[in-house]
Amino acid sequence: MxxxxxxxxxxxxxxxxxxxxxxxxxxxxxxxxxxxxxxxxxxxxxxxxxxxxxxxxxxxxxxxxxxxxxxxxxHGDDIGWHMGGYTFVAYTEAISESLQEIIPGQQKAGLNIGWHDSDEIKKLVPGINPNGLLGGTFSPEDGSAxxxxxxxxxxxxxxxxxxxxxxxxxxxxxxxxxxxxxxxxxxxxxxxxxxxxxxxxxxxxxxxxxxxxxxYPDMHEAGITEPVKRFFNPMVVDISRTAGSANYYFYQYSTGQVVFCITPDPPELGKGTEETSVFLPQVARRMVKLYPRLANIKVRRIWRGCYPQTxxxxxxxxxxxxxxxxxxxxxxxxxxxxxxxxxxxxxxxxxxxxxxxxxxxxxxxxxxxxxxxxxxxx
Ligand SMILES: Cc1cc2nc3c(=O)[nH]c(=O)nc-3n(C[C@H](O)[C@H](O)[C@H](O)COP(=O)(O)OP(=O)(O)OC[C@H]3O[C@@H](n4cnc5c(N)ncnc54)[C@H](O)[C@@H]3O)c2cc1C
Missing domain, CATH: 3.50.50.60 (FAD/NAD(P)-binding domain)
Structure with a gap:
């Protein structure tokens, strides 16, 4: 018992x-x-x-x-923790406003977060596409593992x-x-x-x-590149929508690989775990447009799993x-x-x-x- x-x-x-x-x-x-x-x-x-x-x-x-x-x-275990922070970037007024609107509530809940202009975001993510960049949020105590x-x-x-x-x-x-x-x-x-x-x-x-x-689970794919010397710190999140996809996000893992993911739009309901041929061209195009420095990095592996959605x-x-x-x-x-x-x-x-x-x-x-x-x- x-x-x-x-x-x-x-x-x-x-x-x-x-x-x-x-x-x-x-x-x-x-x-x-x-x-x-x-x-x-x-x-x-x-x-x-x-x-x-x-x-x-x-x-x-x-x-x-x-x-x-x-x-x-x-406890002594290396779990790959890296405190690189998160930045949600804005290239449209609508996204800039929606991100800034929620900052007071986030700060009230105890989160260390602020709005940064485009020059500051360019320092956080060196080489990010400057065309139309309005700024973004940065929460330095977020991270990855x-x-x-x-x-x-x-x-x-x-x-x-x-x-x-x-x-x-x-x-x-x-x-x-x-x-x-x-x-x-x-x-x-x-x-x-x-x-x-x-x-x-x-x-x-x-x-x-x-x-x-x-x-109701829906299916999402992700990928990982070869490891390279660290060239940016935060998780970069773009919540804009384009045909076929909503937000995507990527960061550099503690041992140098870039790990990335995208949200299909509309969602793909199901519990499948087989990768598709749609994911990589779709996410790569958006990532390279946002961050041209990623153009020459090699992708090692992709995979698919589920978000157990409500x-x-x-x-x-x-x-x-x-x-x-x-x-x-x-x-x-x-x-x-x-x-x-x-x-x-x-x-x-x-x-x-x-x-x-x-x-x-x-x-x-x-x-x-x-x-x-x-x-x-x-
Ligand atoms: C591509 C992708 C990227 C993601 N990135 C992130 C991220 O960066 N950060 C983040 O926080 N989340 C991320 N997620 C989401 C995250 O993976 C899920 O939200 C999380 O794993 C769900 O946790 P869980 O414990 O509810 O489910 P699971 O981790 O799936 O655990 C459920 C367990 O229940 C077991 N189980 C089910 N039915 C039975 C049964 N009948 N008998 C016995 N065992 C059973 C399963 O075997 C499984 O091990 C991502 C997901 C995907 C697919």
Missing amino acids: YEIIIIGAGSVGTPTAMSLAERGIRTLVIDSGSSAGQGNNKCAIGGIRATHSDQAKVALSLHSLKTFSTWEEA SPMESCYAFYRHAVKQGAEFHFGETVTSIKKKGTFTITTDKGEYEAAQVINCAGSFAREIGAMVGVDLPV PDGTPILGQAGPEGFFVAAGMCGQGFMLGPGVGEVMARLATDQSTEQDRMVLNAMRLDREFIGTEVLK
Whole structure:
């Protein structure tokens, strides 16, 4: 009998297990993958920002940033952390206004962010296309890390603290009669509480206890270049739309590779993981136009994964359905950066230790909200 069973050892389930085990809670994590982080976690490009328009996301990410940025010092593992900051650039008045409009709210939520004119952005991203550049935001304390190294470091720490992980095991049903009985393709387990951290499959897991979770994955591709000497520091994000694509973003990883990603427009719903021939020409054209210095760098590899999307671009956190059943899902394109913050909120919720800030976050991310509108920087 476990106190808590977590379904999914991904970007969210793994740090949640770590936070629970640190509190001495007897925790089992079940994942169908062969090791931690083999779902969408390993498809993330590693961006970690507290630069959101939603205050609850800012709060979660500020906590995550603390975990990522201090991890090596506290635990000794190199997770590839680099504090290069994030810049959202503007080439149109409309984007400039929408980015500047949300700065006061972001600052109020505790984010270190400011507006910078085009000369300052040119210094931050040397060689960026100056034609029509109006300026951009810069949040210097955001950064990046390796999703695989981070997830594995959280996994090792969780195990050290007493959490158990069962890999290669798929949850097939959940029954509640007093306690929860979780059936997998290999066995049966009992727990007082369950947390659904199943990423792209959160809706199917919710359905096992009669809860309809609006999590509809869509597919995104990413790529990585050969490593070169560092020539820019921040994650560069362009939120303008062109035919076939919305925002795209790229940065230089701690060992020199440029890692990049683009959002198809309209979204491509599904759970597929096969790369397409559309992605690379589409993203390369936009990246080279924005940053001509990228023209001669060689791309080494591309891949495809999913954003577990919700209709409003905000995750679903908290109690849902039968008492003792919790959800930490619908992370959209931000599950890696939100993971450690979500883990702490979920661990406090499951142990009746929620803080006032947790209640603000849980209220903003509750299942019974209306799911209208979308977060500006989703
Ligand atoms: C191309 C791309 C780039 C991205 N870049 C970033 C980024 O820079 N920063 C960022 O924060 N996010 C990024 N993301 C988004 C991020 O990857 C996701 O939001 C995040 O991984 C979701 O975390 P999760 O824990 O909810 O899901 P996952 O990491 O997918 O974990 C869910 C786990 O549940 C397991 N599971 C599911 N069903 C079952 C079952 N029935 N039984 C047992 N186990 C089960 C799966 O095997 C999986 O391991 C990116 C995504 C993509 C595709």
